Amino acid sequence: MTDVAAERSAIGPRADVVPEAPGTGPTAKVARRRNQLIAWAFLAPFMAAFVLFVIWPLMHGVYLSMTDQSLTGAGGRFIGLQNYTEALSDPVVWSSIRNTVWFTVISTVPLILFALVMALLVNTGLPGQWLWRLAFFMPFLLASTVISQIWMWIFNPELGAANEILQRFGIEPIAWLQTEHIDIISITIATVWWTVGFNFLLYLAALQNIPDLQYEAAAVDGAGRWRQLFSITLPQLGPVTVVVVILQMLASLKLFDQAYQMMDGGSSDTSRPIVQYIFEAGFTGYRFGYASAISYIFFALIVIVGIFQMTVLSRRRENR
Amino acid sequence: MSTSVPTMPETDVTVSTRRPRKPGESPFSAARVVAFIALVTMALLWLLPILWAVATAFKTETDAASGGLNPIGESGLTTQAFRTVLDEGNVYIRGLNSLWTSAVITIITVGISALAAYAFSRLAFTGQKVLFIAVIASIIVPPQALIIPLYYQMLTFNMVDTYWGLILPQVVMAPIVFILKKFFDAVPIELEDAARVDGASRLRVFWSIVLPLSRPILGAVSIFVFIQAWNNFLWPFLVINDTFLMTLPVGLQTVMSAYGIQYAQTMAQALLAALPLIVVFLLFQRQIVKGVATTGFGGQ
Numbered sequence: 098m099t100d101v102a103a104e105r106s107a108i109g110p111r112a113d114v115v116p117e118a119p120g121t122g123p124t125a126k127v128a129r130r131r132n133q134l135i136a137w138a139f140l141a142p143f144m145a146a147f148v149l150f151v152i153w154p155l156m157h158g159v160y161l162s163m164t165d166q167s168l169t170g171a172g173g174r175f176i177g178l179q180n181y182t183e184a185l186s187d188p189v190v191w192s193s194i195r196n197t198v199w200f201t202v203i204s205t206v207p208l209i210l211f212a213l214v215m216a217l218l219v220n221t222g223l224p225g226q227w228l229w230r231l232a233f234f235m236p237f238l239l240a241s242t243v244i245s246q247i248w249m250w251i252f253n254p255e256l257g258a259a260n261e262i263l264q265r266f267g268i269e270p271i272a273w274l275q276t277e278h279i280d281i282i283s284i285t286i287a288t289v290w291w292t293v294g295f296n297f298l299l300y301l302a303a304l305q306n307i308p309d310l311q312y313e314a315a316a317v318d319g320a321g322r323w324r325q326l327f328s329i330t331l332p333q334l335g336p337v338t339v340v341v342v343i344l345q346m347l348a349s350l351k352l353f354d355q356a357y358q359m360m361d362g363g364s365s366d367t368s369r370p371i372v373q374y375i376f377e378a379g380f381t382g383y384r385f386g387y388a389s390a391i392s393y394i395f396f397a398l399i400v401i402v403g404i405f406q407m408t409v410l411s412r413r414r415e416n417r
Numbered sequence: 418m419s420t421s422v423p424t425m426p427e428t429d430v431t432v433s434t435r436r437p438r439k440p441g442e443s444p445f446s447a448a449r450v451v452a453f454i455a456l457v458t459m460a461l462l463w464l465l466p467i468l469w470a471v472a473t474a475f476k477t478e479t480d481a482a483s484g485g486l487n488p489i490g491e492s493g494l495t496t497q498a499f500r501t502v503l504d505e506g507n508v509y510i511r512g513l514n515s516l517w518t519s520a521v522i523t524i525i526t527v528g529i530s531a532l533a534a535y536a537f538s539r540l541a542f543t544g545q546k547v548l549f550i551a552v553i554a555s556i557i558v559p560p561q562a563l564i565i566p567l568y569y570q571m572l573t574f575n576m577v578d579t580y581w582g583l584i585l586p587q588v589v590m591a592p593i594v595f596i597l598k599k600f601f602d603a604v605p606i607e608l609e610d611a612a613r614v615d616g617a618s619r620l621r622v623f624w625s626i627v628l629p630l631s632r633p634i635l636g637a638v639s640i641f642v643f644i645q646a647w648n649n650f651l652w653p654f655l656v657i658n659d660t661f662l663m664t665l666p667v668g669l670q671t672v673m674s675a676y677g678i679q680y681a682q683t684m685a686q687a688l689l690a691a692l693p694l695i696v697v698f699l700l701f702q703r704q705i706v707k708g709v710a711t712t713g714f715g716g717q
Contacts, residue, residue: 135619136542143533143594144548150586151555154566161566170572211459218456223449230706231698232460236467238694238705240648240666246687247470250680256484258469265486290466298709322448351559354650358670372561372651379565380655392562399559 162389169383180390190391192366193374194398200281200288200356200370201349207289208345209338212296217330219297220304234294241291241354248287249274249359274359280368284356291355292348296341303337304330339413343406350399371395474498474684481680498681499689508689510661511668516693518584518664519646525588526642527635534597535623539609549598556591561651568655582656583664587646593638600634601627637708640701647694665690 162180165172184190219229236244251258252273260270273283307330315325353372360368364377375395379388472488473481477497480490502508536542537549567586568577576582608630609622617625628635653667663671669690698705 132540133542136536136540136545139532139536139540139619139623140542140548142529143589146529146585146589147552147555147591149570150567150589151558151563154563154570155558157569158563158566161569166569214455215459218452218459221449221452223453223456227702229456229460230702232463234706235695235698236463238644238648238698239691240669240694241650242666242669243687243691246669246683247466250473250684251466251469253680256482256680258486261484261486290463295709298706351561353561358650375561375565376651376655379568385565385569388565392565396559396562399562400557403557 158389158392161386162393164386166385166389167383168379168385172386176386180387181394183387184390184394189366189369189374190371190394193369193371194394196281196366196368197350197352197370197372197398200285200352201346203282204285204288204349205342205345207285208293208296208349209341211289211293212300212341213334215293215297216300216304217326219301230298233297236291237294239291242358244287244291245355245358248283248290248355249361252283252359274361277365277367280360280365281356284352284359284368287355287359288349288352296345299337299341300334303334307333339410343410346402346406347399350402371398470684470688473681474688476681478679478681481684482678498679498685502682502685502689507660507663507668508665508686511663511665512689512693514662515647515664515666518580519643522584522587522646523639523643525584526590526593526646527639529588530590530593530638531597531628531631531635532623534594535601535627537594538598538601539606540619552591552594556595564651564655567652571656577656578659578662580662583653583662586652586656587649590642593642596638597631597634600631604630637704640697640705641708644694644697644705 163175163177165174165176165180167173215229215233219226219233223229254260254270254272254275257273259273263270271279274280311329312325315329320328351372352370353376356368356370357364357373357376364373369377371391372395375388375391378384378391382388468488475494475496475498476490477492477495480492483490533552537545571577571582571586574582576585604627608626612622612626647664648666649664650666650670653664654670657663657667660668660671669686
């Protein structure tokens with residue numbers, strides 16, 4: 098969405114023209130070298146941290162993924178692509194990828210629809226604005242462990258509120274987190290409750306950017322509320338929806354915290370996300386080499402989804 | 418991959434704006450009543466889990482363990498669960514750990530990002546474009562994919578179970594650099610030029626002209642970094658095993674198994690951990706909302 102702007106501003110406006118105009122001759126050369134040094138002084142702290150904590154682990158991970166390194170310090174022999182071949186034939190890798198993708202699908206839709214409805218309702222200007230924002234957005238600010246504890250309590254099979262409510266309606270209680278296939282849905286419910294507020298705010302901001310004038314003009318032309326919603330509001334939410342979908346998919350693919358916590362540190366073959374398998378392979382199985390290989394498979398998944406999104410996005414642009 | 422740098426178009430989000438009623442529209446029109454009912458229902462639905470947690474935390478363990486949907490147990494309200502949790506003492510230590518490590522992470526992150534963003538925005542140096550693209554492209558790298566090599570690195574540096582091991586890997590936030598650079602790009606250059614002509618050094622210009630001008634965006638970004646650091650789970654969970662170095666969210670995870678079926682105490686713990694952020698939200702609601710809407714990126 099901002100590629101062009103980013104591209105252009107990457108060079109950025111330069112202030113250096115005034116005091117030390119680039120030119121020729123020894124003084125200009127000294128001045129230019131000085132400018133380089135100053136720029137690097139500004140950059141150095143961030144770049145040092147960037148290289149140490151992003152670039153280096155990123156590259157070292159490639160090496161680790163080709164060794165049989167153990168968390169205990171043992172191993173470390175170079176074994177080529179063995180970890181990758183093992184991972185690709187490991188059923189747990191595939192089931193955890195499947196779970197992750199499934200979670201992304203079933204969480205993204207409600208996370209966008211609920212957010213949109215909330216924003217539209219709040220944007221009608223009904224009294225109590227701060228209360229609505231508090232109710233919808235505050236859960237987003239809570240730590241994952243807090244929300245996991247609350248929802249584990251709600252989903253408690255014998256005492257939890259969820260089953261109590263079901264029983265009032267004469268429905269058999271459900272073992273929310275202890276039943277395969279239902280566990281991932283319970284995790285999704287908790288996640289939607291937790292993070293919908295973020296999308297809600299993005300939608301609300303976009304809604305408030307639509308000039309009132311457009312509504313007034315439509316009203317003059319005799320367009321009712323519904324007509325305005327479908328002809329003015331929703332079409333203009335296209336760009337923000339693209340942002341929300343992109344962000345939401347990438348966020349959902351990184352599922353770990355609540356899935357791991359709500360399963361009480363355990364896991365099931367229908368709920369374990371791929372990040373949790375990295376964790377399990379590395380920190381409970383002590384296999385750092387193997388876990389690194391799974392990390393790169395996960396990274397590849399994210400990149401594939403990212404590329405897919407960009408292709409769809411640019412195709413959309415061309416069609417305009 | 419700049420598409421993964423989702424910054425919202427510059428919006429002036431006051432969010433509290435109330436769309437005025439259309440002229441001639443009654444405050445109690447059928448449409449408004451329906452909308453109001455829908456809104457109240459959704460808000461209740463979203464508040465209920467927290468209210469339920471609060472109700473449980475104020476019950477006795479026996480009442481909590483007897484189930485049912487009664488908000489108040491048979492033995493009435495009690496702060497017993499909170500007192501037990503507080504008496505145990507770990508909550509204070511972990512609260513302090515969370516507070517100061519999050520504060521340090523925020524200061525370092527915003528500081529180094531602002532310096533780098535200024536260099537990318539205003540200074541000329543070789544490789545500027547390539548470096549900037551590298552930083553932006555790194556946003557696609559999921560932090561979860563780096564935990565194994567990062568942990569290995571911390572082992573090598575002897576930083577496992579130390580505050581620095583907790584803090585340092587969290588200070589690289591490329592989106593912050595991007596946001597601040599965009600902001601600096603928009604600051605009129607004439608202001609700086611005037612000071613430069615008067616002989617002020619780059620650092621001086623940055624410190625006494627650019628930073629004061631950027632106060633609102635620095636504030637918004639800081640609140641965001643702080644919240645993210647406060648709530649971060651995976652990395653602190655991995656790198657800290659010592660109970661006295663744990664942050665609140667990590668501590669909650671470990672007591673979860675320790676308390677077992679002490680439901681009231683578990684809820685009391687969770688609420689105590691949530692309380693600081695609820696207070697922060699109530700105090701800075703406007704800035705947080707604005708910050709999220711303008712910076713437009715989320716961690717979870």
